[in-house]
Amino acid sequence: MGLAWQQGPLSGRAVGRFLLPQPMPERLLFAERLRRRMRVRFGGEWIADSEDVLLLHEPGRYPVAYFPLASVREGALVSTTRTTRHRELGDTTWFTVEAGGGYAERAAWEHTGPPAHADEFEGRVAFAWRAMDAFYEEDERIVGHAADPYHRIDIRRATRHLRVLDGDRVVADTTRPLALYESGFAPRWYVPPEDVDMAALTPADGQTFCPYKGLAGYYDIGSRTGAAWSYPEAWPEVARISGFISFEPDKVDVFLDGARLRLEPGQTVVPHGLDRGLDVDEITKPLT
Structure with a gap:
């Protein structure tokens, strides 16, 4: 997530590596x-x-x-x-x-x-x-922290077949997902709510805040807690995913073109707290 956070190149947990004959220093500022x-x-x-x-x-x-x-x-x-x-x-x-x-x-x-x-x-x-x-x-x-110029989010329209299963129950089935590519993370797939069996989702307590996307709410799927999430009013830069739903592949079975997705190393997000004097109502609106 950016240059030195999550799996960024200077984070200490980089997903890639510098092509050097000698090891890099353990810490590089x-x-x-x-x-x-x-x-x-x-x-x-x-x-x-x-x-x-x-x-x-x-x-x-x-x-x-x-x-x-x-x-x-x-x-x-x-x-x-x-x-x-x-x-x-x-x-x-x-x-x-x-x-x-x-x-x-x-x-x-x-x-x-x-x-x-x-x-x-x-x-x-x-x-x-x-x-x-x-x-x-x-x-x-x-909000959140000083803007990281190396953090980037790209959203791409796709026609790939994505299915989400809870045992034998089909929770989502779509051929029009959105792929969200975010620095330091593997792709996340967002499904239009019209292609989700919303009866299979139970709103869960708690929300998390992303400085780049806004406020996320979560859903349980059966006994699988926090198995899905959504940004009801994503910020303007990523507004295309507003109301779409994404599923956690280590908590529920997610298949992309027939291949089961797995949670990749380093993919777990560290929750980010709210800034002082910033309430939930303000987060869901464009900041001024």
Whole structure:
């Protein structure tokens, strides 16, 4: 999922490999200019605004945005006595963030002694994502984490024959599925609800949030819990799958052109929590 997350090339669990004679380092960090204007809001006020944001890709983590200290509102960062050490970037100083009556402890940090090969982090600060009110690119809110420019979703129309069985019961049968290709994942197949026996699906408790697709609801199929899911109102970029249903091949029998699908290694998704101040109603609508 992106460059350093899930099965991305720098994640430590890459689905592919670099063609080198010697093994890659166990951990490899990558930093790049975001080349987008990014802003941070806290306490109802703008506390950071920059077109010179540095994005850090660290194995097994979402991208993190670092702002020049000069782009941070004066007085928003309050020094604390807390210090830690990052294994690659060195000593780290932590700040309390204050603005507009808001107060968040240990909500920002600066690597105060980066090594020479990472000196672009000097004089930069990052903000804890969920501790802030919101992050924006230009005037549009982004959620979940800093946008990963290496994460991509493509949706393709198909005429392949997809069947879903619960024992002898046919749960879905279609020749018009949508194939969803997402960075770091094997293809997922989405079925039009008209081609699903909805009586076989029982809405399940709980929802998960994807920063790229929106809010997903789940279904049980007989005794198979969470065997199917759907994005009732997927975000505009992936609106084609709204209301379509996908099935988990390790929980229910899914056949594509007669071949049974299996859950591939690394396919399991790590649930992503909601951002601070972001409720379910807001997620199901275009963000502004």
